[in-house]
Amino acid sequence: MVQTNSRSAAPVPALPDAALSADGLVKVYRGGKRALDGISLSVPRGSFFGLLGPNGAGKSTFINILAGLVLKSSGTVRVWDRDLDRDPRGAKAAIGVVPQELNLDAFFTPRELLDVQAGMYGVPKSERRTMEILDIVGLADKADSYARTLSGGMRRRLLVAKAMVHNPPILVLDEPTAGVDIELRQHLWEAIRGMNEQGTTILLTTHYLEEAEQLCDRIAIINQGRLAALDTTANLLKRIDGKALLVTLDRDLDAVPTALIPFAPELRAGRKMVIRYRPSAVPVGRILDAITAAGLSIADLTTEETDLEDIFLQLTSSRSA
Ligand SMILES: Nc1ncnc2c1ncn2[C@@H]1O[C@H](COP(=O)(O)OP(=O)(O)OP(=O)(O)O)[C@@H](O)[C@H]1O
Missing domain, CATH: 3.40.50.300 (P-loop containing nucleotide triphosphate hydrolases)
Known part of the structure; x- marks a missing residue:
């Protein structure tokens, strides 16, 4: 041209x-x-x-x-x-x-x-x-x-x-x-x-x-x-609709309480629990209500956004290859 x-x-x-x-x-x-x-x-x-x-x-x-x-x-x-x-x-x-x-x-x-x-x-x-x-x-x-x-x-x-x-x-x-x-x-x-x-x-x-x-x-x-x-x-x-909620609880847990099973939390040392969720499908308030309904108190709370690393892993892991 x-x-x-x-x-x-x-x-x-x-x-x-x-x-x-x-x-x-x-x-x-x-x-x-x-x-x-x-x-x-x-x-x-x-x-x-x-x-x-x-x-x-x-x-x-x-x-x-x-x-x-x-x-x-x-x-x-x-x-x-x-x-x-x-x-x-x-x-x-x-x-x-x-x-x-x-x-x-x-x-x-x-x-x-x-x-x-x-x-x-x-x-x-x-x-x-x-x-x-x-x-x-x-x-x-x-x-x-x-x-x-x-x-x-x-x-x-x-x-x-x-x-x-x-x-x-x-x-x-x-x-x-x-x-x-x-x-x-x-x-x-x-x-x-x-x-x-x-x-x-x-x-x-x-x-x-x-x-x-x-x-x-x-x-x-x-x-x-x-x-x-x-x-x-x-x-x-923006593509990955995912966040992680990191909750520090007031006490140790041996097992996931029944009320929280639908959210598939991951228990970690130091009274911590990680719940991964899709903000478009699950309002964070529903997760917090379930934690309270399980009789737990929250000592601290943070959320994590997705970064390029998550996207990269999702797209290149052997599951998606
Ligand atoms: N000269 C070559 N002869 C045969 N196979 C090769 C040759 N060069 C690269 N390959 C193969 O081709 C594929 C792609 O290699 P390439 O080096 O392009 O990947 P890459 O993404 O740059 O990896 P890295 O990040 O490790 O450098 C690999 O399986 C590699 O082993």
Whole structure:
């Protein structure tokens, strides 16, 4: 699709609505492992998109196909509106991939590494933004230190910088914070959030569900090579109609009182009882009345909302697989 710029009348390519899209994507590895079993999804331009799933779900396979590191078996992939089969170079130019492993040449400095990478992507010297990029990831003061002297978190940020040298509109991060301590994780996220605010589409896989819940505006959950859920983070969190009521009682219980059996409470040490319920079906007042009817007094009471972890477990447990 081409729009016309009214002032210069030069054609300006319209920005795609979807930064990335996959349709019926299948990957069968040699030996027969079906790592992706027909994934169709679309990552809106400008989004902060989380790709979640248990170990072996197919996340890295998906990302590596996008990055041109693994060949798909069938299906189509479009990166920034470029078909991966018809225009692999165009697709590659639109994407920056931060790999899982810290594969940096220890005897280069960050400045040298970015220059080499820019050369590989054919970025002319006049258009290189080496120092600007190092500044974005908070490594400007380390521009001339050898990579081997950098901490794990700094190396991770250097990999992000490396993925940005050709100024791709899409940044893909595979488990970027694995093994990075909390403070450095915060630094990394600040840098990536900043890039997203400037318009870069972010696709990330992470094992930290809390991190995904805080950062991502959309989430896809894959399980055994199939899409188990795809929605905005807010909708996903709304999806499970479930709460837990944590009650501390005034005395110990050996058995669940008859009046409470319909609510299937779980008795815990310390006079605690947990009742899981669906707010749309069971008003909390009915549970409290039943507790009183059982002759019990409540010493303390809290409720817990569902979080992404509950949803993830429900969608990826062996029962639903
Ligand atoms: N090169 C390969 N040859 C054969 N099987 C493979 C290969 N790479 C991955 N697999 C298998 O494909 C499945 C998906 O693996 P993949 O690495 O994509 O999952 P993942 O979701 O990224 O898992 P993790 O979180 O553990 O990295 C797994 O069963 C894995 O063992």
